[in-house]
Structure formats: C-alpha cells, structure tokens
C-alpha cells in the first residue's frame with residue numbers, strides 16, 4: 001500500500017463538527033412516521049399494508065421490487081392511516097405508508113436473530129434486514145455483498161472518513177460502539193471470504209482511531225492468527241472529499257477504479273462504517289433497519305445534536321423534539337453542505353440513508369450571484385476526478401452533448417469541490433448535473449440497437 005494515504009485535488013472546508021463530542025441521544029415519542037417505499041437505489045417496493053392495518057416495529061410493509069431493492073419495515077407500532085404520495089429524496093413523487101404511532105414501540109413477534117450458516121444465508125439475511133449504504137449512497141447492501149464471481153474482492157475497505165462538514169454520526173458510532181464495527185467487519189470477511197480489511201479514517205479523528213485500534217488489538221491478542229490480525233486502521237489526510245468511494249480506494253490501495261467502473265473492478269468492496277456496525281447488531285437481534293443515527297446541525301438549529309430516531313419521522317417533528325429552530329431556516333438539507341440535497345418541505349421524512357439534517361439560517365443559505373469565469377483554473381486543480389469543471393459547465397450551458405461527452409461529464413461525482421473553490425461563485429455542480437440530465441435524455445431518445453444486429 002502507498003504511504004501517501006490521500007488523493008490529488010480536493011479542498012479543505014472548515015469541519016464545523018460542533019457535535020463531535022456530543023453523545024448520541026435516542027428520541028422516541030413521535031406521533032407519526034411516513035415511510036417511503038423507495039428509500040434505496042433500485043426498484044421501489046410493493047406496498048403490503050392498507051389504511052386501518054395495525055403494525056408492529058420491524059413488520060415488513062414494503063416488499064422489494066427486484067434484486068436491486070430493499071424491503072421497508074414499520075419503525076413504530078400503531079395504525080396505518082394512509083398510503084399516499086410523498087416527495088422522495090430525488091424530488092420524484094413516490095408512494096409512502098403513514099403510520100400513527102401508539103407510543104408503545106411494540107416489536108413484531110417474528111423478530112429474531114437470523115439463522116446464518118454460510119455466504120448465501122448471510123446475504124439473504126442482510127437482504128431481509130432492509131439494509132442500504134448508511135453513508136448516504138442508499139445502495140442495497142446485499143447487492144454490494146454479491147460481486148461477480150470473477151471479481152471477488154481481496155480487500156474490504158471500510159469508509160470511516162466522514163469528510164463532509166458538520167456530520168459526526170459515523171464518528172459517534174465508532175466512539176460509542178467500536179466492538180460492533182469490528183464484529184460487522186469480521187462477519188463480512190468470514191461469510192464473503194475477504195482476506196483483509198482496511199478502515200480508512202481521516203487523521204483529525206484520533207479518538208476514533210484509538211478506539212478502533214483498542215478493539216482490534218484486543219481481539220488479535222486473544223486470537224493471534226485470527227481474522228482481526230488482518231484488519232488495519234489507515235489514517236488518511238484530512239481533505240474533502242476523502243470519503244468519496246473512488247478517492248478512498250485510491251488513497252488506501254493505490255488502485256484506480258476505471259471510468260464507469262465499480263470498486264469490484266479493482267477487487268475492493270467498500271462499506272460504510274455504520275453499515276458494518278448495523279450488520280453486527282442485526283445478526284445479534286434480528287431487528288431490521290428501522291432506526292437512523294444522524295447529526296442535526298446548522299445555524300438555524302437551537303440545539304445541534306447527534307440523534308437516534310425512528311426512520312420516517314417528519315423532519316419538522318424531529319427538529320421540534322430536539323429543541324426547535326433558533327432562527328427561520330433559509331435552507332434545510334438532507335446531508336452535509338457539500339453534497340446534501342435541499343428539501344422543500346419539513347414534512348419530508350427521515351430516510352434510511354439520511355446521516356444528517358442541516359438547517360441554515362437565511363443569511364447562510366443565500367446563494368451568491370455568479371460572475372464570469374476568470375479562467376483561474378482553481379476548479380480544475382481541485383477536482384478529485386481530474387475533470388475540467390469549467391469546460392463541462394460551458395458545454396452544459398450550451399447544450400453541447402458532444403463536448404459533455406468529450407469532457408467526461410458523467411464521471412463527475414458531484415462532490416461540490418469545484419463550486420466551493422470558485423472565486424466567481426459559478427454554479428458549477430448544478431450546471432454539471434444539468435449536463436448529465438441532457439446526456440440521459442439524449443440516451444433515452446437514441447434508437448435502441450437490435451439485439452441480434
């Protein structure tokens with residue numbers, strides 16, 4: 001492995017992790033939850049309940065719509081009061097189940113630890129748990145655990161970088177239960193057959209690094225030839241977007257995922273640190289993914305905190321239960337300031353992949369006016385994907401599909417670094433997203449090739 005532990009480009013936004021030393025607080029007592037039937041990348045779920053049905057915690061209410069999908073479970077006990085449309089995190093209107101809580105949080109009687117004996121039963125159990133990538137990507141985890149047979153991973157890479165400003169939910173997960181992180185890693189190594197693990201974590205988190213070392217060293221001392229002796233903590237230079245999958249793989253292994261490729265193309269499986277901790281908890285308890293740990297922060301929030309709440313709680317109810325707004329929010333984001341998605345209603349629910357809610361006051365939320373590009377090349381120097389953001393921006397504004405392809409618009413990971421460093425305040429990421437939409441629309445219109453042509 002290389003000694004640099006980083007990548008080229010990137011930026012250094014102020015961390016603003018004011019909640020980092022605040023223990024996670026469990027909040028219950030919510031009146032209702034709204035559970036979208038598509039909280040994951042892939043096919044939406046088919047609804048299994050109807051208004052009037054009584055449900056219990058952990059009961060399956062959404063059946064996966066295919067292999068790339070994840071079941072949805074009730075996060076409170078109570079009564080289904082509606083099956084209705086809501087706005088999903090992508091902005092599309094999607095079906096959701098609204099449950100009025102009875103305040104009891106009674107667990108469904110079928111909840112029990114899954115019987116796992118081999119790779120197939122492990123992957124099936126994770127599929128049944130409804131687990132998706134908890135770092136924000138929302139990709140169903142059982143799909144990640146099923147790489148093509150000819151691309152079996154030789155390295156499990158745990159993403160503990162948490163490089164976005166404000167967000168501390170993964171950091172708290174490590175500090176509060178490092179044993180679960182290690183147990184989850186050992187399960188994945190054992191059942192998927194991966195010989196070694198590297199935990200990539202930024203070097204501004206020494207307490208978390210020490211906590212991980214302590215549990216790994218204790219396990220390895222008890223079993224010197226066991227798998228824990230093949231788990232390594234890799235401190236990384238603190239630099240945004242260190243937690244982006246391709247950057248992390250390159251920083252830790254020196255391997256480069258090809259354009260349009262996936263981690264298994266370079267024999268790596270990447271899982272978020274909270275994802276593996278959930279795996280350990282699930283194998284012990286059988287309780288599916290019905291709760292979410294997240295950071296609530298931002299200048300408009302009265303009491304920034306790390307919280308553990310039922311999936312589906314409306315964001316407005318969550319903020320109120322945590323102390324309310326100190327100032328009128330100008331913008332509320334699901335996620336951090338660099339890659340988060342702005343929501344237009346406080347009725348939007350917390351979803352499985354939601355690692356943060358960031359509420360900015362009106363002053364901080366103001367979007368500065370753009371000025372003309374001064375050709376300083378800062379965006380080019382900082383792009384971790386080595387793209388030319390300014391050229392893609394210009395092509396996008398001209399609807400020039402050929403140039404969008406030439407400048408590899410689709411390789412952009414939408415990390416926001418170019419917009420962050422641009423002195424002209426160009427809305428580069430938004431423009432690049434528009435460019436991707438133009439390419440998608442053109443591809444959809446293109447005549448399909450005959451199967452046997």
Ligand code: SF4
Pocket residue numbers: 382383384385386387388389411412413414415416417418419428429432
């Ligand atoms: S072009 Fe894309 S990948 Fe490059 S810095 Fe901008 S948002 Fe990030």
Ligand code: SF4
Pocket residue numbers: 372373374375376377378379380389390421422423424425426
């Ligand atoms: S950073 Fe902004 S001003 Fe500088 S070249 Fe890029 S788009 Fe132009």
